[in-house]
Amino acid sequence: MGKATRASFGETLAALGEKHPELVVLDADLGKSTQTGAFMKKYPDRYFEFGIAEQNMIGSAAGMALCGKTPVATSFAAFLITRLETIRVAVSYNRTNVKLAGTHAGIGIGDDGASQMGLEDIGAIRSLPHFTILQPADHRETCQAVEWMIRHKGPVYIRLTRQSMPDVHGDDYTFEVGKCSVLYEPENAPAKVQATIFASGGPVPHALKAAQDLKSRGFAARVVNAGTLMPFDKDAVAAAAEKSQRIVTVEDHNVNGGLGSAVAEILAETGQACRLVRLGLRDFGESGEGEELYEKYGLSADHIAEAAVRNLD
Amino acid sequence: MMATANAERRTDYKDLTRGLRVDIIRMLEKAGSGHPGGSLSIIDILAVLYDKHFQHRPQEPNWPDRDRMVLSKGHACPALYALMAHHGYFPKPQLDTLRKLGSPLQGHPDRMRLPGIEVSTGSLGQGLSIAQGMAMSAKMDAKGYHTWCVLGDGEMQEGQIWEALMSAPKFGLGNLTAILDFNNSQIDGSMEEVMNLNPIADKIRAFHWNVIEFDGHDFEQIEAAILKAKSSKIPSFLIAKTVKGKGVSFMENQIGWHGKAPNKEEADKACEEIRHG
Structure with missing residues (x-):
């Protein structure tokens, strides 16, 4: 609950x-x-x-x-x-x-x-x-x-x-400003996992579900929650770039200026080579059930999982 | 007896404001840019307010019980800077650094750079809300300080002003006074041409403010208005009829002098006039 x-x-x-x-x-x-x-x-x-x-x-x-x-x-x-x-x-x-x-x-x-x-x-x-x-x-x-x-x-x-x-943090969780929290770290993962998914706000549970779906398909993906968007946790981005083949960001916000932009800026400025897929709004929304809208606008677990594995060439 | 005292006071203010006007002209001349018109229209009111009524300690600018001054028409800051130097907030020669790199005397007031500036302003229409918040805090904390907000007539066209006009009476802020520098002049023309606010007094009265109209260059009237405002149970709105560029014949009511600094020759001429005015 x-x-x-x-x-x-x-x-x-x-x-x-x-x-x-x-x-x-x-x-x-x-x-x-x-x-x-x-x-x-x-x-x-x-x-x-x-x-x-x-x-x-x-x-x-x-x-x-x-x-x-x-x-x-x-x-x-x-x-x-x-x-x-x-x-x-x-x-x-x-x-x-x-x-x-x-x-x-x-x-x-x-x-x-x-x-x-x-x-x-x-x-x-x-x-x-x-x-x-x-x-x-x-x-x-x-x-x-x-x-x-x-x-x-x-x-x-x-x-x-x-x-x-839904609750995504355990009883022992301590919020630290400027720090992301790792919500899911796959066990027995390869040196570089398929993806690190950064999520913030509404789509956080969807990112977790996507990681579970990916696991059942044989892919390992990490999930990181960004509870602070400014200043942004540079270490979390560095760790993601090091440990993953790509980074996926998912946010219930325009793709410009929010979580995806923050991660992109850090990747580019620190010269860390890692592909980035940004999920978020590229237009205004509309009426409907929240979950229907997440599906339609690309923020659902299915979309996140797809972003983690699809060919990026 | 009373008449004698008033006569003496009038003489003092005349002398004081002559000096302040010269300071305004000279600092603008040295800056090479800035706003003489609205600084000269508000200076008489500010001079009287700061002389006896405004509670402050220039050597202790963060004194908790000080009155608050929000210069919402931030472009008139040369008037405030001249007064602050006069009252000892900073040495007078610092006026010459107006608008120069690294100066605490920014083109519009900046509270982080100049102690004694209560609020950084310059984006018109915002000051009355901020002043209201200060007055609400005083009321919550049962503090006796008064909050003063100086508005330009052009900025009365901003919607946020009218939101604050609606809310201050609701919050019962007798400790808040707005002073309107009603010089009927803004960048694109006269206030009446650009976007007419009249009948301004009727409008503000309809919002349940204590409205006081007076001549913003008559020291006795200014003083009387300030005293009435301080004793009001509801927020006061002082409509000061003023002349833009007051005191310099070639600047008076000339829209071209809203945001233009005088050159050396013009400044000399202006100061000569002010000294003999």
């Missing part, structure tokens, strides 16, 4: 309220969806409803941060990123201690359709200095990532799913 990472986020915020009296939460008429209700009920004096006015919410968060608060401003990823200029100046350039939580990441949200799907948020924020970008994969990782984010002094963007995410 799993839980949507937005739900884990909401629970953790409420739990951290006592230990962090400077923590305040800001919403733009989507608190029910971003799951900030538990915090609101516990700390009504530290919860602010801005209505459907995201840039005003983000700017106010910056002002609060400049006066010692730790504001968490929430909305759908798609609607936060629309206010990029405010994020750029009020948060990044001013180096304010603002935490932006973008829920409803990607096509995984399903029925609501393209305008509600955050697909360019990582790429946009990755171009802003001073930001840390987190995308936890399951409940355990989300709770720890949120706690790290509240303790950390500096701008953070955390990207969260609408859909439920």
Whole structure:
């Protein structure tokens, strides 16, 4: 059984309220969806409803941060990123201690359709200095990532799913910012496995399933979860390049600017020779069931497994 | 008795603002670029505000109980820099480094480079939201400081300003004052031609702000408006009727002087006028 990472986020915020009296939460008429209700009920004096006015919410968060608060401003990823200029100046350039939580990441949200799907948020924020970008994969990782984010002094963007995410980390998992977590390492693998699959967010369970499917077909593939997208774990990329015949990245985001780009940049800049296949969106999404959309847009386990083995000439 | 005191004060401000205007002109001349028009229109208001009403400690710029100043119309920073030098935030000769490589006096204010700058601004339309967040923090923490936000009339065309105009009364921010430098002039023409905001006072009143209209170059009126704003229970919006380029005859109401620095000859002429004005 799993839980949507937005739900884990909401629970953790409420739990951290006592230990962090400077923590305040800001919403733009989507608190029910971003799951900030538990915090609101516990700390009504530290919860602010801005209505459907995201840039005003983000700017106010910056002002609060400049006066010692730790504001968490929430909305759908798609609607936060629309206010990029405010994020750029009020948060990044001013180096304010603002935490932006973008829920409803990607096509995984399903029925609501393209305008509600955050697909360019990582790429946009990755171009802003001073930001840390987190995308936890399951409940355990989300709770720890949120706690790290509240303790950390500096701008953070955390990207969260609408859909439920199965547990992929064990009880002993410790989230470390800037570090990927290896979710699956094949036993008795050859010197170079067929592929290392880097996944982040929604498609993480699909990457694990792909590795199992590949195993049953006689292929060995590693699965690595990227819980931090900026700064990116260079060691994890180096290890993947060394141990694998190719790297596959899979993300519920446009292929430009996100996980695939981050891995490509590191491979190219470090001169490590390894083929790269990037799975992600190359267009907008549409309405449908999340799983149907993952199948249609190339993020399902079948597509990931195919990307790991298909001829690349 | 009162009249005498006011007369003395008026004389002081006249003298003070003459010096500040000369500083603005000279720093722009040396920089070779920048915005004289909007700096000269706001300087009288800022001079009065900082003289007696603005709570601050220039030697301790991060004093927690200081009033907050958000210069949302960041391009008018020469006015703020001149005042900061006057109040001792940094040595006056540093004004000559405006816009030069490595200078803390950036072309638009930068809080990371110049202590005493509260917020880095320059992207118009954002300041009132940031000021609001500061006022909300003060309210949460039961702090007595006041937050001041200086807006240009051109930037009132940004939608984010109106979002903040909607929300500040909801959050009950009597500790927040916006000051509009209403000089009716922006880069592409007069405010009325480019995108008319009038009737501005009626619009802001309809958003439930304490609206005060006054002459932004009359020291007594400026002082009265500031005092009314500080005692208000709801957020105040000061509409200061001003003249762009005020104090220099060839710059007054001339749109061409929005973002152009005077050369040596023009600066000499301007300073001569200011000294005898």
